[in-house]
Amino acid sequence: MATPEYAPLESLLSRTIGLEPSRLGRTALQHAVATRLHALAPLTVAAYMDLLHRDSLELQALVEELVVPETWFFRDDGAFALLQGRARQLWAWQSPQPVIRVLCAPCSTGEEAYSIVIALLKGGMKLESIRVDAVDISKRLLQVARAGVYGYNSFRGKNMRIRDDYFNQVAEGVFEIDPHYGTPINWLQLNVLHGLPVAGASEQGARGDGLYDVVFCRNLLIYLSEDARNCLLSAIRRRLKGDGLLFVGHAEAMSLDRRHFSQAGDAGQFAYQQVMAAPLPSPAEQAPPEPAGASRPRPRQDIARKALRTAPQPQAPQPPPPPRTGTDQLVAEARRLADAGRYADAERVCEEALQADRLHAGAHCLSGVLAEARGNGAQAERSYRRAIYLDPRQKQALVHLSLLMEKRGGAAEAGTLRRRAAKIA
Numbered sequence: 001m002a003t004p005e006y007a008p009l010e011s012l013l014s015r016t017i018g019l020e021p022s023r024l025g026r027t028a029l030q031h032a033v034a035t036r037l038h039a040l041a042p043l044t045v046a047a048y049m050d051l052l053h054r055d056s057l058e059l060q061a062l063v064e065e066l067v068v069p070e071t072w073f074f075r076d077d078g079a080f081a082l083l084q085g086r087a088r089q090l091w092a093w094q095s096p097q098p099v100i101r102v103l104c105a106p107c108s109t110g111e112e113a114y115s116i117v118i119a120l121l122k123g124g125m126k127l128e129s130i131r132v133d134a135v136d137i138s139k140r141l142l143q144v145a146r147a148g149v150y151g152y153n154s155f156r157g158k159n160m161r162i163r164d165d166y167f168n169q170v171a172e173g174v175f176e177i178d179p180h181y182g183t184p185i186n187w188l189q190l191n192v193l194h195g196l197p198v199a200g201a202s203e204q205g206a207r208g209d210g211l212y213d214v215v216f217c218r219n220l221l222i223y224l225s226e227d228a229r230n231c232l233l234s235a236i237r238r239r240l241k242g243d244g245l246l247f248v249g250h251a252e253a254m255s256l257d258r259r260h261f262s263q264a265g266d267a268g269q270f271a272y273q274q275v276m277a278a279p280l281p282s283p284a285e286q287a288p289p290e291p292a293g294a295s296r297p298r299p300r301q302d303i304a305r306k307a308l309r310t311a312p313q314p315q316a317p318q319p320p321p322p323p324r325t326g327t328d329q330l331v332a333e334a335r336r337l338a339d340a341g342r343y344a345d346a347e348r349v350c351e352e353a354l355q356a357d358r359l360h361a362g363a364h365c366l367s368g369v370l371a372e373a374r375g376n377g378a379q380a381e382r383s384y385r386r387a388i389y390l391d392p393r394q395k396q397a398l399v400h401l402s403l404l405m406e407k408r409g410g411a412a413e414a415g416t417l418r419r420r421a422a423k424i425a
């Protein structure tokens with residue numbers, strides 16, 4: 001139980017860093033205060049409380065005593081497997097590779113931020129396409145993170161191989177990460193309850209929407225009061241792309257409001273996606289359905305082949321993309337399932353999307369990817385060609401088909417397809 005003299009301190013910490021003292025254990029708070037009193041002696045507890053309200057440096061010194069730095073490389077490694085899979089599936093194959101921005105808040109001594117970089121590299125990303133903003137309230141912990149030097153305790157579980165692959169042993173039991181892997185990381189000392197960084201803000205000349213592709217916010221929410229947790233989760237929603245991923249700690253998943261976040265990946269990966277507001281039906285969806293084949297042409301294989309042989313025409317400026325339809329959402333859901341390796345579920349949802357709209361190029365392309373994953377190259381080829389026939393600017397289908405043709409020894413067609421894909425922004 002808290003003694004009455006600690007009550008003002010508990011409310012100060014709750015207001016400033018969102019801490020719910022009971023989550024930390026009250027003796028932890030008393031121990032931290034005792035350490036500071038020892039450093040500042042002679043001082044009474046009452047006088048110290050008074051000092052804390054006036055002196056922000058002393059408040060920071062107390063926070064440094066209170067923080068829980070527990071972390072290690074590839075902690076809860078399912079999260080990193082999902083990130084690596086997403087990189088391979090969605091980003092790494094694109095040319096040029098998109099810049100992928102990740103927020104790691106809080107990062108403690110840096111193991112999580114470096115693990116993110118390593119997972120993205122393993123997923124085929126180039127170092128220069130990766131940006132990680134790694135945030136923590138503790139100056140002391142960030143110094144360790146910047147130095148990148150770790151002991152045995154930072155390497156646990158199954159991922160010991162990363163120590164050989166990415167670190168140099170500098171003394172017995174001391175491992176320094178190759179500084180190369182720290183270059184995409186921007187370390188920031190910040191109280192996340194005062195606001196989150198804007199993606200790309202620290203990069204010279206970077207343009208964009210200020211949103212992150214991925215946010216890791218693991219093992220902080222459990223220490224926060226309900227208000228602070230809601231405040232932080234709202235801030236995350238404002239900073240995360242619509243199709244972005246949020247990773248939380250395993251004990252934190254149940255604190256997410258399912259109206260705002262839905263599970264992505266397997267249960268053990270603790271990954272979530274924002275639930276987007278249901279779109280209004282588009283005028284086309286409100287109109288009575290056309291009789292099958294009445295006005296839109298059915299795709300034909302010979303026409304598709306001809307379309308593939310035709311040199312790309314200069315494109316007029318494209319109109320903005322239409323609002324997401326129900327089929328788009330089914331395709332996005334199928335893609336999410338495929339990202340998580342749930343191929344059978346992904347195929348079921350993709351088929352549902354195709355039933356809803358046989359002319360949806362994205363659904364045909366995804367159907368091709370899933371067929372390829374099942375080892376059915378012939379069906380994959382048909383699906384990719386159909387996607388390209390329906391939408392000659394379907395970049396993913398062009399790239400996948402070019403890779404498939406390359407595997408089959410069709411270098412000439414593969415080259416043509418790749419050049420077509422490269423011209424599409």
Ligand SMILES: C[S@@+](CC[C@H](N)C(=O)[O-])C[C@H]1O[C@@H](n2cnc3c(N)ncnc32)[C@H](O)[C@@H]1O
Binds near residue numbers: 108135
């Ligand atoms: C248990 S570590 C989690 C590290 C890492 N995310 C992981 O899961 O391994 C918790 C971290 O939260 C940081 N922290 C606590 N309150 C914070 C705040 N208000 N703003 C930013 N960081 C905070 C602490 O300094 C500590 O490094």
